[in-house]
Amino acid sequence: MASARDYLPTRARLIEKGVQIGANCLWCNEEAETTTHVLLQCIKSRETWRNLGMQYNIDQVQLQNGNIEGIIFSILSNLSNNEKCTFAVNLWSLWRSRNVAVWDNQLDRTVDIIHRGSCLLTEWRIARNVEEQDLLYNHHRQGSSKWQRPPHNFIKCNVDASFSEHHNKVGIGICLRDEFGMLMGARTLWYQPVMTVAIGEVLRLLAAIDWVKELTFENVIFCEDSKEVADSLYSDERDATELGSILTRCRDDLSNFCNNSYVEFSRREANMVAHNLAKAAIYNADSHIYFDIPIVLIL
Numbered sequence: 001m002a003s004a005r006d007y008l009p010t011r012a013r014l015i016e017k018g019v020q021i022g023a024n025c026l027w028c029n030e031e032a033e034t035t036t037h038v039l040l041q042c043i044k045s046r047e048t049w050r051n052l053g054m055q056y057n058i059d060q061v062q063l064q065n066g067n068i069e070g071i072i073f074s075i076l077s078n079l080s081n082n083e084k085c086t087f088a089v090n091l092w093s094l095w096r097s098r099n100v101a102v103w104d105n106q107l108d109r110t111v112d113i114i115h116r117g118s119c120l121l122t123e124w125r126i127a128r129n130v131e132e133q134d135l136l137y138n139h140h141r142q143g144s145s146k147w148q149r150p151p152h153n154f155i156k157c158n159v160d161a162s163f164s165e166h167h168n169k170v171g172i173g174i175c176l177r178d179e180f181g182m183l184m185g186a187r188t189l190w191y192q193p194v195m196t197v198a199i200g201e202v203l204r205l206l207a208a209i210d211w212v213k214e215l216t217f218e219n220v221i222f223c224e225d226s227k228e229v230a231d232s233l234y235s236d237e238r239d240a241t242e243l244g245s246i247l248t249r250c251r252d253d254l255s256n257f258c259n260n261s262y263v264e265f266s267r268r269e270a271n272m273v274a275h276n277l278a279k280a281a282i283y284n285a286d287s288h289i290y291f292d293i294p295i296v297l298i299l
């Protein structure tokens with residue numbers, strides 16, 4: 001978790017690095033913006049923790065003079081597993097709110113901060129639940145391959161779709177990981193009405209390419225678990241159907257916007273996170289994008 005190692009680019013850290021900016025916290029404009037201040041001490045963060053019923057746990061720990069890593073681990077050590085998750089997602093959400101205040105000039109209310117944290121937690125719990133069921137189901141299956149790291153300087157993009165007749169939706173899950181296997185970001189979205197598997201499988205690839213294009217990432221390997229899609233993308237045959245036109249968009253966007261990137265076939269078993277996100281996407285009201293996902297939720 002970036003905050004635990006004090007990687008967060010707070011104003012105090014930026015000033016240390018020689019960046020010329022004001023030192024004060026954007027929320028209260030009274031104290032210097034350090035990681036401890038933003039996440040735990042500011043009037044805004046204290047209000048968040050108070051509403052979550054966790055202020056007491058924070059008050060038990062000496063915040064002055066300690067480094068943020070020590071402080072966070074002291075707080076975590078006194079929490080139950082459920083409380084640890086709540087604490088982690090709300091640290092993440094507070095930092096997101098600080099960022100939307102800096103970049104989008106948007107002032108989140110405490111209820112927005114807590115809502116964002118609880119959405120992440122709910123979604124991740126659904127994904128974990130699905131994963132446990134799948135693990136049980138797949139327990140005796142032979143030859144399941146593990147997720148493989150991309151080569152040096154490459155990013156791996158796993159994408160999956162989940163088709164629900166009952167909800168009349170197709171859920172899409174996308175995740176991006178670096179060469180060390182660290183999750184760089186994850187996204188869920190859905191389309192309605194439910195469509196054929198053939199169309200859905202190409203649309204999910206297009207959704208992944210679109211997102212990578214938006215993030216302006218290069219050197220991306222898109223893992224596609226449909227051999228048919230992976231093959232037809234690189235085939236010389238062109239068809240005039242809806243499927244063919246989505247494939248053409250994939251091809252064009254890939255070569256025009258995603259420099260040095262390509263699509264490769266990979267088995268479903270190597271794609272559990274995207275698979276679970278796709279299932280979770282069906283239950284969401286809207287599309288979600290996550291960066292800096294708290295490590296507690298991934299372990």
Ligand SMILES: [Zn+2]
Binds near residue numbers: 043
């Ligand atoms: Zn403040």
